[in-house]
Amino acid sequence: MNKFSVxxxxxxxxxxxxxxxxxxxxxxPSGIPNTNISLQYAVLGLFSAIYGPIAGALIGFIxxxxxxxxxxxxxxxxxxxxxxxxxxxxxxxxxxxxxxxxNFAGKKVIAFAIVNAIANAVAWIVIAPVLxxxxxxxxxxxxxxxxxxxxxxxxxxxxIVGGLLLLAYSKTIAKSGSLKEED
Amino acid sequence: MCIAGPSGSGKSTIAHCINGLIPEFFxxxxxxxxxxxxxxxxxxxxxEISKLVGSVLQDTDGQFVALTVGEDxxxxxxxxxVEQEEMRQRVKDAADLVxxxxxxxxxxxxxxxxxxxxxxxxxxxxxxxxxxxFDEPLANLDPAAGKQTIELIEKIRxxxxxxxxxxxxxxxxxxxxxxxxxxxxxxxxxxxDMNPAKLLSENILKERGIREPLYxxxxxxxxxxxxxDMHPEHPSALILDEGNIEKVRKWFESVSVKAPAPKGxxxxxxxxxxxxxxxxxxxxxxxxxxxxxxxxxxxVGRNGAGKSTTAKxxxxxETQDSGMITLNGRDISxxxxxxxxxxxxxxxxxxxxxxxxxxxxDEVALGISKLGLSQEEIQERVNKxxxxxxxxxxxxxxxSALSFGQKKRVTIASVLVMGPEIIxxxxxxxxxxxxHYTEIMEFLRELNDAGVTIIMVTHDMHLMLEYTSRAxxxxxxxxxxxxxxxxxxxxxxxxxxxALKETSLFSLSNKCxxxxxVDFVNRxxxxxxxxxx
Amino acid sequence: xxxxxxxxxxxxxxxxxELTGTTKLAFFLLFTFASMLxxxxxxxxxxxxxxxxxxxxSKIKFKEVRGIFLFLLIFLLLNNFFVFLFDPGHGSDLYxxxxxxxxxxxxxxxTQEQLFYxxxxxxxxxxxxxxxxxxxxxxxxxxxxASLNGIGVSYKIGYAVAIALRYIPDIQRDYQAISQxxxxxxxxxxxxxRLWNRLKNSINILLPLVLSCLSRIDTVSNAMSLRGFGKNKxxxxxxxxxxxxxxxxxxxFGILILIFSLVVTFHDGNRFYNPFV
Numbered sequence: 001m002n003k004f005s006v007x008x009x010x011x012x013x014x015x016x017x018x019x020x021x022x023x024x025x026x027x028x029p030s031g032i033p034n035t036n037i038s039l040q041y042a043v044l045g046l047f048s049a050i051y052g053p054i055a056g057a058l059i060g061f062i063x064x065x066x067x068x069x070x071x072x073x074x075x076x077x078x079x080x081x082x083x084x085x086x087x088x089x090x091x092x093x094x095x096x097x098x099x100x101x102x103n104f105a106g107k108k109v110i111a112f113a114i115v116n117a118i119a120n121a122v123a124w125i126v127i128a129p130v131l132x133x134x135x136x137x138x139x140x141x142x143x144x145x146x147x148x149x150x151x152x153x154x155x156x157x158x159x160i161v162g163g164l165l166l167l168a169y170s171k172t173i174a175k176s177g178s179l180k181e182e183d
Numbered sequence: 184m185c186i187a188g189p190s191g192s193g194k195s196t197i198a199h200c201i202n203g204l205i206p207e208f209f210x211x212x213x214x215x216x217x218x219x220x221x222x223x224x225x226x227x228x229x230x231e232i233s234k235l236v237g238s239v240l241q242d243t244d245g246q247f248v249a250l251t252v253g254e255d256x257x258x259x260x261x262x263x264x265v266e267q268e269e270m271r272q273r274v275k276d277a278a279d280l281v282x283x284x285x286x287x288x289x290x291x292x293x294x295x296x297x298x299x300x301x302x303x304x305x306x307x308x309x310x311x312x313x314x315x316x317f318d319e320p321l322a323n324l325d326p327a328a329g330k331q332t333i334e335l336i337e338k339i340r341x342x343x344x345x346x347x348x349x350x351x352x353x354x355x356x357x358x359x360x361x362x363x364x365x366x367x368x369x370x371x372x373x374x375x376d377m378n379p380a381k382l383l384s385e386n387i388l389k390e391r392g393i394r395e396p397l398y399x400x401x402x403x404x405x406x407x408x409x410x411x412d413m414h415p416e417h418p419s420a421l422i423l424d425e426g427n428i429e430k431v432r433k434w435f436e437s438v439s440v441k442a443p444a445p446k447g448x449x450x451x452x453x454x455x456x457x458x459x460x461x462x463x464x465x466x467x468x469x470x471x472x473x474x475x476x477x478x479x480x481x482x483v484g485r486n487g488a489g490k491s492t493t494a495k496x497x498x499x500x501e502t503q504d505s506g507m508i509t510l511n512g513r514d515i516s517x518x519x520x521x522x523x524x525x526x527x528x529x530x531x532x533x534x535x536x537x538x539x540x541x542x543x544x545d546e547v548a549l550g551i552s553k554l555g556l557s558q559e560e561i562q563e564r565v566n567k568x569x570x571x572x573x574x575x576x577x578x579x580x581x582x583s584a585l586s587f588g589q590k591k592r593v594t595i596a597s598v599l600v601m602g603p604e605i606i607x608x609x610x611x612x613x614x615x616x617x618x619h620y621t622e623i624m625e626f627l628r629e630l631n632d633a634g635v636t637i638i639m640v641t642h643d644m645h646l647m648l649e650y651t652s653r654a655x656x657x658x659x660x661x662x663x664x665x666x667x668x669x670x671x672x673x674x675x676x677x678x679x680x681x682a683l684k685e686t687s688l689f690s691l692s693n694k695c696x697x698x699x700x701v702d703f704v705n706r707x708x709x710x711x712x713x714x715x716x
Numbered sequence: 717x718x719x720x721x722x723x724x725x726x727x728x729x730x731x732x733x734e735l736t737g738t739t740k741l742a743f744f745l746l747f748t749f750a751s752m753l754x755x756x757x758x759x760x761x762x763x764x765x766x767x768x769x770x771x772x773x774s775k776i777k778f779k780e781v782r783g784i785f786l787f788l789l790i791f792l793l794l795n796n797f798f799v800f801l802f803d804p805g806h807g808s809d810l811y812x813x814x815x816x817x818x819x820x821x822x823x824x825x826x827t828q829e830q831l832f833y834x835x836x837x838x839x840x841x842x843x844x845x846x847x848x849x850x851x852x853x854x855x856x857x858x859x860x861x862a863s864l865n866g867i868g869v870s871y872k873i874g875y876a877v878a879i880a881l882r883y884i885p886d887i888q889r890d891y892q893a894i895s896q897x898x899x900x901x902x903x904x905x906x907x908x909x910r911l912w913n914r915l916k917n918s919i920n921i922l923l924p925l926v927l928s929c930l931s932r933i934d935t936v937s938n939a940m941s942l943r944g945f946g947k948n949k950x951x952x953x954x955x956x957x958x959x960x961x962x963x964x965x966x967x968x969f970g971i972l973i974l975i976f977s978l979v980v981t982f983h984d985g986n987r988f989y990n991p992f993v
Contacts, residue, residue, distance in 0.1 A: 004872045006946045010937040013879025014887075014929050020722075020880065021887045028905045028914050039918055043926060050930075062877055066884075070723055072784025073791075074748055074841070074848035135752050136837060137810065137987075139803030146798075157915070164919045165926060171541040172583040172927065181576035204938060230947045238942050245935030250858045250882055257954035262944040264952045274954070292885050306943065500896040524900035535927060536890065537897050539920035549920070550901035597901070 008051060012058045015047040019063025024070060030153060041086060041154045042161035045116045048091030049166065050099045056087030078131030082123040086154070089119035104170040109163050116158040124151035185349045185357050188368035189392040190616045197368065198318050198350050200224075203232035220313055233259075237307025241319040241614075243299035244291065246306070252278070252294070253287035256305045277305040280342065281335060295486055297328030301335065308339065315339070317349045321356050322614045325485060325642040326684035333359045352616045354388070355396035355687060358416055367391060379416040384409045394617040394645070398691040401707050402427075404714070405434035418690040431695045438706040448512070449473035450604055450636055451497070451527075456506030458496055466492045467660045470506070474605070479628070479637045481647040481668065484657030485682035490640045493657070494607050499523040510604070524550070528598030532610040534590035537597070543569070543585075544578050547597045568600040571630070588619045592626065605636045612646060621715075624650050644672060644683050649708055656681045669704035722884050724781070726853045731962065732774035737859030738866030738956075739963040744851040745867070746970035750977040751844045756989040757836055759977045763843040766973065771846035774854050781849050792841060796834050800824070807833035813992040829992060836988075857881050862953035871951050879936070887929065894924050 004012075022040040030037045040063065048056025060083035068075035093115055094100075097108055128150070129143035188194040199205040200217065207229040217224040220235055227235075240246045249255035256274045265273075278284045281301040291299060300320065307315065317336065321329040337360040340347045351357050354365070358379055365382050367375035369391045375382060382388065388395045395403075398418050402409055407427045414420040423431075451474040459465045467489040474480060482490045495501045497508060499520045507514055510526055531537045540546040548565045556564075569575040572592040577585070582593060591611065598606060611627065612620045628650060631637050641647060647654055647668045654671050656664040658680040664671060671677045672686040692703035727733070732740070751763055778785075799806065804823065807830030808814040815828040855863070860881065864874035895905075903917045940946075981987055 004870075004946075005937075006941050007933065007937040009872045009876050009946070010879060010933050010940065012873070012876035014883055014933050014936070016876065016880040017883045017887050018925070018929050020884055021891055025888060026891070026905075028918060029907055031911050037915070037918075039922065042918075043922065046926065058873060058876065062880055066723070066880060069848070069852050071787060072724065072781060072849055072852065073788045074844040077748075077752070136840065137755060137833075138837070139799055139806040142799055142802035145802065160915050161918055161922065164916070165922055168541050168919065168923050169926065171581055182579065202942060204942070207941065208938060229941055230944050233942050233944055240935070240939055240942075242935050242939075244886060245932060246939040248879065248882060248936055248940055250878060254858055254954050258940075258945070259943040261951045261954055262947060264948055264950055267952060267954065267956065270952065270954055291882070495896075498896075498900065500900075520896065520899045521902050524902075529897065529900055531893065531897055533928075535931075536894050536924050539898065539903075539923050549903075553902040601901075 004054075008055050011047065011051045012055050012062065015043075015051070015055065015059035016062035016066065018043055018047075019059055020066045020070070023063065023067045035149075035153070037157055038154055039157060039161060041120065041158045042165060044083070044087050045090045045112070045119070045158040045162035046165055046169065048087045049094050049097050049112060051091070052094040053088045053091035056091030056094075057084040058087070060084040060087035078128050078135055081131060082128035085123040085127050086119045086158075089122055090116050090158070099170070099173070102173045104166075104173070106167065106170065109167055109170075112166055113159045113163055116162060117155045120151050120155040120158060124148070124154065184347065184364040184366065185351060185354070185362050186366045186368060187350075187352050187354055187357075187393055189352065189618055192368045193371040194350050194368045195318065196371075198238075198316060198348075201314070201348065202236050202238040202316055203227070203229035234310055235312060236314045236316055237310065237312035238316045238318065239300065239303045239307060239320060241322050243296050243303060243323060246303045247291045247299050250290060251287065252283060252289050252302050255291075255302050256283075256287075256309060258306055260309055273309045274305075277308045278302075280308060280339065281305045295328065296323050297325075297331060300324070300328075300332060304335070304339065308343070311343075312345060314346045314348060317347070317351070319351055319614075320349060321351055321353050325682040326356070326644055327485070327679075327682040329353075329356050330359055330684050333357060337361065352393055354393060356684075358396065362416070367393070380411045380414060383415040384411050384413075392616070392618040396687055397707070398687040400711065401688060401691055402431065404707070404710060405431040407431065418687040418694070421691075421694065423694060428695045431691070432697065435692075435695075435697055435703055435706060438710045440702075440705050440709050446475045448476075450476045450511060452509050453493075453497070454507045454509070456493075456496060456508065457504045458492060458501060459504060465660055467496070467657075470662050472655055472662060472665055474636060474638065476604075476636055477631065477634060478653065479631045479651045480639070480653045480655065481651040482638065482640045482655045482657065483642070483644075483647060483671070483681045483683065485680075488657040488681075489660040490655075490657045491609065492660075494529070494609065494638070494640050497523075497607065498527055498529045500529075524603075525601050526603055526605070528601060528603035528606040530591075530594050530598055530606060530608040530611065532613055534587065534594045537594045538582055538590060541581050541583070543574060543580055543582055543593055546582060546593055547574075547600050550597055550601050564600050564602075568596040571599060571633075572596040573626070588615065588622055591623055595626075595630075599630075599635075603635070605638060606630070607638045607640070609640045610642065611639055612641075612643060620646075625716075642682070644668075644686065648672060648686065648704070649712070667701070667705070669701045669708070673700045673704060722881060723852045723857055724784075725855065725857055726776055726780055727856070728775050728854070730773060730775040730854070732770065732850055732854045734960075734962065735966055736866070736957045736959060736963050737855050737863035739959075739966050740851050740855050741863040742867050742967050743970040744847055746967075746974045747847045748844050750974045751840055753987075754977045754981040755836060755840070755987045756977070756981040757832075757839075757991075758989055759980050760836065760839045760843055763973070763977065764839065767843050767846040771850055774850050776850070776853050781853065784849060785845075788841075788845060792838050796838060799834060799837065800830065804830055806830065810988060811990050811992050815992065832991070856955070858955045859957075862956040865951075865953070866956070872946065875945070883932070883936075886932075887925070890928055891921070891925055895921050 019040045022043060026039055028037040044060055047059055061080060064080045064083040065075045098104055124147045129147040132138045132143040133140060186194050186197060199209060247255050249258055253274055256277055257270050260270045278287060281304050283301050283305060320332055336347055349357055362379050365379055366373055375387055383399050399409060399415055407430050409415050413422050453470055453472050456470040458467050470493060484490045496503050508516055515523060538546055540549060544565060547568055548561055551561055551564060569578050572595055574592055574596055612623050627637055651668055654668045655662055656671060656677055663680055664677050673689050678685050688704045688707055689700050692700040697703050804825050808827055810833055811829045813829060817826045817828060819825055861874040861878035864877060865871045898920050903920045905914050905917055
């Protein structure tokens, strides 16, 4: 882990800070009482796509831990680890995306959507509930129901918001090419 | 020594070569020789160079990476694995040198921009660097803090005997203290390398788009031939003989000033406004002022004086605790942000923080897309705003292809499209060189001539002096003056309260024995405007 | 909001405050693991006594953290409610017996086992709470990075945490400014908009925010490289404090707690303490 470049270290820190701000202070009502849209997973998807799986995992882990700590309690580790898994899986194809080099083609956004759906499914339907059962011995049907809800809502957020964000971002890094002034 | 030049001239590239960021982070092709302290710099890596060259970057928040002052000063030593006791001693020494010894426990959010910059200086001074490199140290500071920075840089240079390189296009401010040499860069080339006195006595600055110190320009307008032996590098060092003083006085008497336009009914008026963010700190108290149609007004004062808070209250981003805001005589205190935005536009300092679409047309259309207008009407209004802002030829361009100044225009267009009566701009020209500053401000003046009332929150005394007819001075949450900019800059007490710097024109008019310096400043500005346009 | 208030650091003079950050972090983690692994009621009671006495030692007053307690109480109540709703028979499954107390509906049966299980579940979370609050409220955030490095985490990751804490307030301020400017243009994220629009509108705020974060990453990493970050395998810490005998005692105590709870919990091959057989 000592091989991280300075930029990756900073990206992890700033990414986690952004994850924290969105998760802690930005509440967008989802339509279902007492549940909010977690915009932080859209940003996590984007940062993982740019900076890779390890950075993604650490952004999710640090960001989520800080959110839990800031509420004042002990982190709910099973869900913290699930957030890390989201970043890890979502960051796996980062080399293929080539966002860091600025040669991202619009069609790859579909790959981004699929990867994020898988990442959130693995994290919330497998990792989080299984850890809840192992650590807290919670009833299986409860944790899987919770997990499925989180998987669906976070996938939608990551795909729609993250996808649109990625498209917009890829346009801002694209080379301007030949632009002509019009009358 | 100072490296000056307009944006894009290559001065930042030179800086990046000196501190080793080229070739470490920016790739390119390099030719020629570059020796640093007798070593071939191309054989050194960025870490080795950082032991010789200490860089203070323009973005004080970007350079302040640690959680407290002490830790940030220690940052470089921590990376060198220096023992803690030694580290504490060296941190203390460096902090004392820059006058931050009493603030070691403070967090960055508790410090002003000038203080953060001092921390950055201390952070590089802990290593015995041979060269101190400042990248636009004055860009984000108010004039008073800028003056202190220049004074501090000189003190450090004398005490530590280091070479100082300042990259900066605000020459008058840099010349506040002694500078040995100025290198002028333009179009990727060095076009001058001489002492300040010689440089100022030639006309090269204006040709290269750098602002000449105002007193030099005034002397030239008066027909005085500026020569090296007059010591033109500082207004207090300047030697003027009888003949030249007479020339200045004659010129002063010959210039006339336009009478101010009639006022009419106020468009915006703020009465007895109070506001506090929390129980302990009153952000603004008992604010009263009127803004008249077609005015261009500046709001000045140091950080935290209440100027931004006042702007936010007018726009409805915050709600006042008491008092009233009226627009054309109607109380708008109950109107929400969205309703007010139709009448009062707000333009943020950083256009990048406002732009949320990738295409220019979409960005400008965003604000009116929710009003239930027809497609044609939207098209028409957007096109009109684009034409006014000179962006129509680029309407189908992605915003990422635009320059900073053009982006600024996009944000102004996206506010104009709503058809507001008043536009409030936060630091419209921050960080811009003279050419871009002039472009942005001339554009705002055109808008103003077209009938839009403009209010600007600013630290820039040139902007205030050259473009606004009135200045509201804030200090500690109170409105302490509402007068003409020339009056503010010739009043030492207001200059101090507003964190400004007394204008060099004031010193010049005193030197020439002119009794009414305010008049002198006003006439100069008016004359200068006519010459430049 | 500054880094200190993000995590509610309350500076005081106490035995707990005097311990190094590394010790507090290590103790916090050891204690959390102990409470996570065990389901033995007796162990949980002992842990609870320890954690509340540590809280008492820190001289932090209850009223300074009352908000946190209330918030977590509501969270735990809600969690218990869902546990019961989803699986009222879970307690009986775990303990192997069924002592019915009363019926709410035909499916929602309240048993002694279920109540006992839920009390244990709540305790499991609750015992770690005072220690967590202590860790947050009695540790200077400046010490976080050094502490992580102290327990063996790479200093680069430690510093990433410091950077997160450093820039949270800046990013929060940016968010507010951007969102106000967008509200002025009619961009809302609240209930007045349909869900789809809320999602779409959020892009208008997120894009400028993300772009500003990305450019900040460049500036900050340049600034850090210029001051030699990452050139060595190790780095020293300005804020790190020297270990005293109290620190060694606290860490030893933490290890003992973990061993004790593991032994008591698993000596009979079952994680649960079962009073019903």
